[in-house]
Amino acid sequence: MTQGTATGLDEAYRSEMNHMHVTRLAGSGWFSRALAVAARLGIADLVTEQPMTAEEIAARTGSEPQVMRRLLQMLKVWAVFERDEEGRYSLTEKFAPLREDHPFSMRNYCILMAETYDDAFAGLGETLRTGGSGFRAVFGVSLYEWLERAENAETAAIFDRAMAELSRPVAALLARQRDFSGVQTVVDVGGGGAGMVAGLVAAHPHLHGVCADRASVCERGPQQLAKVRGEDVSARVSFQPADIFTEVPSGGDLYLLKNVLHDWTFDSGVRILTSIAEAMRRTGAASRLLVLEPLVETDFDAVRAMFQRVVCEEGTGFTRADLEKMIEAAGLTVVSVDQLVSNHTVFECELTGE
The missing domain is CATH 3.40.50.150 (Vaccinia Virus protein VP39)
Structure with missing residues (x-):
């Protein structure tokens, strides 16, 4: 391999690494939504009792087994869950606050951030243009007005708990x-x-x-x-x-x-x-x-x-x-x-x- 070829490969590799940084940040919203779904289903609490396979977790949560396997694999990438040799998943220590019974639980905060607040960030462009609330641009009212509506009672309760x-x-x-x-x-x-x-x-x-x-x-x-x-x-x-x-x-x-x-x-x-x-x-x-x-x-x-x-x-x-x-x-x-x-x-x- 010539020096010129090696240099070209090095540059291509660095370019690919930059590509990975961009794609990882751009796709981070997928992981936050996945984390919120796992929090809603109480998976952290389930696998704290004992490690479970994706099929067992799917059965306990009323989920489709193959899709549940993909969800768990996604969150394993961020070390939310770990998998043993028998294919059983357990919660890692640093994500213990996903448990509802944890003394410093962050379960509801994860749901609020990845759902309601993430939806509000669709109005970021409006905030940049006008300086006004992106939440109001998306939902038509302020955050607190939206939480007062009867149809949003579940989210309001999640907000309080968060x-x-x-x-x-x-x-x-x-x-x-x-x-x-x-x-x-x-x-x-x-x-x-x-x-x-x-x-x-x-x-x-x-x-x-x-x-x-x-x-x-x-x-x-x-x-x-x-x-x-x-x-x-x-x-x-x-x-x-x-x-x-x-x-x-x-x-x-x-x-x-x-x-x-x-x-x-x-x-x-x-x-x-x-x-x-x-x-x-x-x-x-x-x-x-x-x-x-x-x-x-x-x-x-x-x-x-x-x-x-x-x-x-x-x-x-x-x-x-x-x-x-x-x-x-x-x-x-x-x-x-x-x-x-x-x-x-x-x-x-x-x-x-x-």
């Missing part, structure tokens, strides 16, 4: 990192399925929690919480319907606002923070607020910021300076700033002048 799943590990971190000995009542504003406040209540038996959110969320919340957390925790968490832009419940020694502000514009964020400040003022000077937000400061953070822009009506994401200005505009003062390994920045706030 938000709770995202909150559980953050709650565990916060419960260990901060002192809650002087706190009796925690009010989680926009708390969704109460994943955050329930985690704090579970870690600290003296605490009581209030989850303030849309009426429909509060209707679904108690039953879902009891199923996940049991009677001891659910008995110490109440749900209170609230329009967080206008008024939130008073009586909280500590208020929480996690992953809410980045869904909205600066001005809308000020409205939310102002309603919390007013509740704190009604409660008393000792009341504090913790704002937990993942900041947009790196290229990697831009992925999340783009998601907010497409899926949420006003979402943009904020820097630390943005949030400090927003908090100040609402009549609050930042007294400390901390960091969680979950990539959340924690702003502890008190009423200005208190």
Whole structure:
């Protein structure tokens, strides 16, 4: 083989490798949909009991055996499942959170991301052209309006559970990192399925929690919480319907606002923070607020910021300076700033002048 031929083959090989990078990224949506289907069917839970063949899994899930085999093979490529010499599949350790009974389950989050949110990204071009919500371009209404529709009740329940799943590990971190000995009542504003406040209540038996959110969320919340957390925790968490832009419940020694502000514009964020400040003022000077937000400061953070822009009506994401200005505009003062390994920045706030 001549030098020129070898060089030509090297270039062809590098070109082919680039081709594979492109095709792998372009086809990644197939794998996320496959993961969501596996999550819906509860395959992770089935094969945790004991390894199963594709035929056995198909029989347990009411699926076509040959297609089930292909699904499992697809997900084996990403090491979701592994296969033994007898053709039996089991769940790999790093994908254990696909199990519904996992303490930090991400099952519903996978379904929400690969289905509703992925559908919304069909509106990415509209977001790029106009800056508006891609979700609204696809579905005709905002995300929260769509979730309120009766025909979307199943997706709304998945959304609530997904938000709770995202909150559980953050709650565990916060419960260990901060002192809650002087706190009796925690009010989680926009708390969704109460994943955050329930985690704090579970870690600290003296605490009581209030989850303030849309009426429909509060209707679904108690039953879902009891199923996940049991009677001891659910008995110490109440749900209170609230329009967080206008008024939130008073009586909280500590208020929480996690992953809410980045869904909205600066001005809308000020409205939310102002309603919390007013509740704190009604409660008393000792009341504090913790704002937990993942900041947009790196290229990697831009992925999340783009998601907010497409899926949420006003979402943009904020820097630390943005949030400090927003908090100040609402009549609050930042007294400390901390960091969680979950990539959340924690702003502890008190009423200005208190």
